Amino acid sequence: MKIGILGYGNLGKGVESAIRQNKDMELTCIITRRDPSQIKPLTDGVKVYSVADIEKLKDMIDVLVICGGSATDLPKQTPEFVKYFNVIDSFDTHAKIPDHFANVDKIAKENNHIALISCGWDPGMFSLMRLYGSAVLPEGQDYTFWGKGVSQGHSDAIRRVKGVKNGKQYTIPVQEALDAVRAGTNPQLTTRQKHIRECFVVAEEGADLNQIEHDIKTMPNYFADYDTTVHFISEEEFNANHAGIPHGGFVFRTGVTGINKENTHVIEYSLKLDSNPEFTSSVILAYARGIYRLHEEGVTGCKTVFDIAPAYLSPLSNEELRAHML
């Protein structure tokens, strides 16, 4: 499989390194909106092209991994480039998925291509766990917790506060809430009861720390509905201890069975990820394999992780899977 990468940020670099771990895949090109001469791939011999030349690359790419942002890039890029390629993206604005799906599906079918949108871990693996959980325990409840991990959006919000030089925000599930769900007690949890928000801030010299802390904790949507802690640290400590992009979380399904609903079951799925973009990249490549195979069978249109039978994701044959993994 020949893989192209569009966009060489954290996610694009993650895809580049993950391709090395999949022997049936080859990175053929990196495509950028920047000046191609400014991009230095980590992979020897890989060519970098301008997005202006993308139409010329049709024979070089079986699946194009589109590594743009969900706010403005992907709603344009995925429908645009599915004209020329099979594509996969990590569109993660949950509320806008139906619109994005419809846009991509129409153009994919018109051009006999296949696309998979919203790949990664949430949406992605977590979505799968919500679906499997509700299908196998129809009378029950699901719970999704995120963290401990870095929220890019909340970190950006901190950095926009007056007097803040740098900042990072960790989303952390509340331990008591996890324990209550795990015990099968089906708790009703408010936003504040599910997650806490911990902020590490490097202040500008002479800044009013009390004012910064107040501005963060009262920020609507981002922090006001949560118990938020703010730690002021030095730039050295920030760089030494907060450079990574870890993340993770939990999906639970709890439910009952039995003629009198007397038996309780708890399904728990969790991720502890040292690198959010690298894990997302790894999931994307498994699904790139899946849609490539489906396209070989003649399937076109837009898909999600819900539409791909698990066997399509593995490099192993169906016989090997049944013999060794079932």
Place this chain on the structure above:
Amino acid sequence: MKIGILGYGNLGKGVESAIRQNKDMELTCIITRRDPSQIKPLTDGVKVYSVADIEKLKDMIDVLVICGGSATDLPKQTPEFVKYFNVIDSFDTHAKIPDHFANVDKIAKENNHIALISCGWDPGMFSLMRLYGSAVLPEGQDYTFWGKGVSQGHSDAIRRVKGVKNGKQYTIPVQEALDAVRAGTNPQLTTRQKHIRECFVVAEEGADLNQIEHDIKTMPNYFADYDTTVHFISEEEFNANHAGIPHGGFVFRTGVTGINKENTHVIEYSLKLDSNPEFTSSVILAYARGIYRLHEEGVTGCKTVFDIAPAYLSPLSNEELRAHML
């Protein structure tokens, strides 16, 4: 969907009660090798038939759930009855799955039916987690732990020991092993390091307790390779505290990503089940829905959980799934 149940033991009863939790399903008949008049279904109005009359029931059943044992029942029943019906079973002798698959596949295709074998949680949901884990983290290791839960096979083995009146065996994962895997240290674990076996025994009056304990602990295959504890208890205590059939377990995938493989990720899936057969039944019904839909699309032959796209398992439409679960 019209569901038939073949075999009215723990699993068959679990399927019967689970059908009530799935609004798109209806239990149309129970089929038994016993005298049908001896079976008293919990569901009003459900007819019970002898297995000798099974061919006459073709119009009453969209999917037949075969609730036999893996040792001798299913290898005969599933290939036999897929002649007449779409069928699903919980065949769990891992080593013999390829043979069973081939037998069922051939006859299913000859008769334009669909079958799904080895459904439940292991094989079943745990198999899915092994597949997904290895596909999204290709450089890594997986671990499966079972328990805490009742092993039917080991409990049977205890009851065959001289002087034992009743017995139950719990398989328990070793906490240190779970912790080491969870920490991402990729431990190499022996059989003894992964699980302990805890036995509760009601002895016959006057039996030699030391001899019973010795006979259990040294039993090859079942106990000799494990740290085993034996507790002698009264029949009253046995009935009060050891009547249930709980089970569960853990599937882990740990792996690395990054250009220098510098980042570690841990995926953990766990089940805590009050009733092993009822949870198995619930999984079976979700897959019964899946193969019924695939058969409506014209698909025939033998399938496993690896072959079914997740969306087929849910009563929700694809649009609803994308809007609410992705």
